[in-house]
Amino acid sequence: MGIDVVILGYGAIGQAVHGLLAEHRSEVRVLGVMDRASLAETDHCRAGAPGSDRVLGPAGLKVPVLGLSRAIEIADLVIECASPSAIRAHGPRITGAGTDLLIASLGALADGRLHGMLTAGPGRCHLSTGAIGGLDLIRASAGTIKAIELETRKLPEALLHPGLPERLRGSITGTTDSGTPKLVFTGSVPEAVQSFPSNINVAAALGLAAGNMDLVDVRIIADPGAVLTSHTITVRGDCGNYRFEIQNFPDPENPATSALTARSMASGVLRLAGRGSHFI
Ligand SMILES: NC(=O)c1ccc[n+]([C@@H]2O[C@H](COP(=O)([O-])OP(=O)(O)OC[C@H]3O[C@@H](n4cnc5c(N)ncnc54)[C@H](O)[C@@H]3O)[C@@H](O)[C@H]2O)c1
Numbered sequence: 001m002g003i004d005v006v007i008l009g010y011g012a013i014g015q016a017v018h019g020l021l022a023e024h025r026s027e028v029r030v031l032g033v034m035d036r037a038s039l040a041e042t043d044h045c046r047a048g049a050p051g052s053d054r055v056l057g058p059a060g061l062k063v064p065v066l067g068l069s070r071a072i073e074i075a076d077l078v079i080e081c082a083s084p085s086a087i088r089a090h091g092p093r094i095t096g097a098g099t100d101l102l103i104a105s106l107g108a109l110a111d112g113r114l115h116g117m118l119t120a121g122p123g124r125c126h127l128s129t130g131a132i133g134g135l136d137l138i139r140a141s142a143g144t145i146k147a148i149e150l151e152t153r154k155l156p157e158a159l160l161h162p163g164l165p166e167r168l169r170g171s172i173t174g175t176t177d178s179g180t181p182k183l184v185f186t187g188s189v190p191e192a193v194q195s196f197p198s199n200i201n202v203a204a205a206l207g208l209a210a211g212n213m214d215l216v217d218v219r220i221i222a223d224p225g226a227v228l229t230s231h232t233i234t235v236r237g238d239c240g241n242y243r244f245e246i247q248n249f250p251d252p253e254n255p256a257t258s259a260l261t262a263r264s265m266a267s268g269v270l271r272l273a274g275r276g277s278h279f280i
Contacts, residue, residue, distance in 0.1 A: 005075055006071040007033045007079045008071075009082025016251070016259075024273075032066040034071055038066055039086075071094075077272060080101060080104055081104050084197045086105065094123060098121075098123045100125075102272070103118075127208055131202055131258040132205060135206075145237035147215055150206055150232070153181070153223045154229045156173060159222055161198065164196075171184045179224055179225070183220070184220055184222045185218065185219065202231050206233065227249075
């Protein structure tokens with residue numbers, strides 16, 4: 001009974017998911033993790049091969065660092081906690097080999113072609129609810145929705161990343177200097193994902209749940225006084241009008257991530273493992 005999983009990406013979320021799943025060892029066995037180095041030398045990292053003896057994890061939870069071939073071979077499920085680029089590079093091979101994939105970096109799926117490849121199977125493609133809720137309701141009303149607005153408010157440093165266009169960087173860092181919140185981005189989901197690939201997965205989650213990315217308008221506010229990361233989601237449609245306000249504490253290890261995300265992923269994995277009763 002239970003399922004065997006491998007974690008792809010061992011940063012703030014990956015490590016937290018590992019810790020949370022360790023509390024449920026009889027249902028979920030974490031067989032290993034994949035990191036940038038092991039994925040770069042995939043074929044040399046098969047179990048027993050020279051160079052495959054690295055381990056990661058806290059004392060008592062150490063697991064081997066695996067290459068992709070080995071992970072696909074032994075896991076029922078790969079839990080992605082890395083980046084959209086990791087999904088682009090490795091996702092199709094995982095589901096194509098018949099291994100299931102749980103995705104945190106939903107921004108990658110703003111690319112409809114990649115989404116199609118991942119859902120073609122035979123492995124199943126599961127989408128994490130991540131940092132927000134209400135996606136069940138949006139999914140249930142898909143096809144009847146007229147518009148979705150997302151306003152995300154984050155600390156300026158939670159929006160910065162090396163690939164950020166200079167104009168946006170200046171606008172965001174300017175809020176730290178001024179001490180005043182500022183609307184730094186408005187646009188579509190693909191535009192949001194292009195400018196903030198790892199920071200605005202929530203926008204892609206809304207578009208995926210609604211079955212249409214074009215319905216979602218995204219606004220991002222850099223707020224130097226933000227203690228919490230907030231997402232205000234407004235949905236208008238023929239089934240009704242909905243408004244969710246979600247305020248998350250940032251993950252202490254990575255202010256760009258909400259502490260809730262790892263818990264959402266672990267909760268999803270336990271559901272896949274068949275543990276407990278679940279809302280569907
Ligand atoms: N769905 C959501 O609500 C939500 C919320 C927060 C974060 N996320 C996603 O989760 C991802 C991980 O978040 P985090 O806070 O743990 O980030 P992190 O930076 O703390 O850790 C990410 C880890 O993955 C590794 N990694 C990145 N790209 C990789 C690749 N191509 N191959 C192998 N390893 C790779 C990094 O080296 C790092 O160790 C984010 O990039 C973001 O896309 C989703």
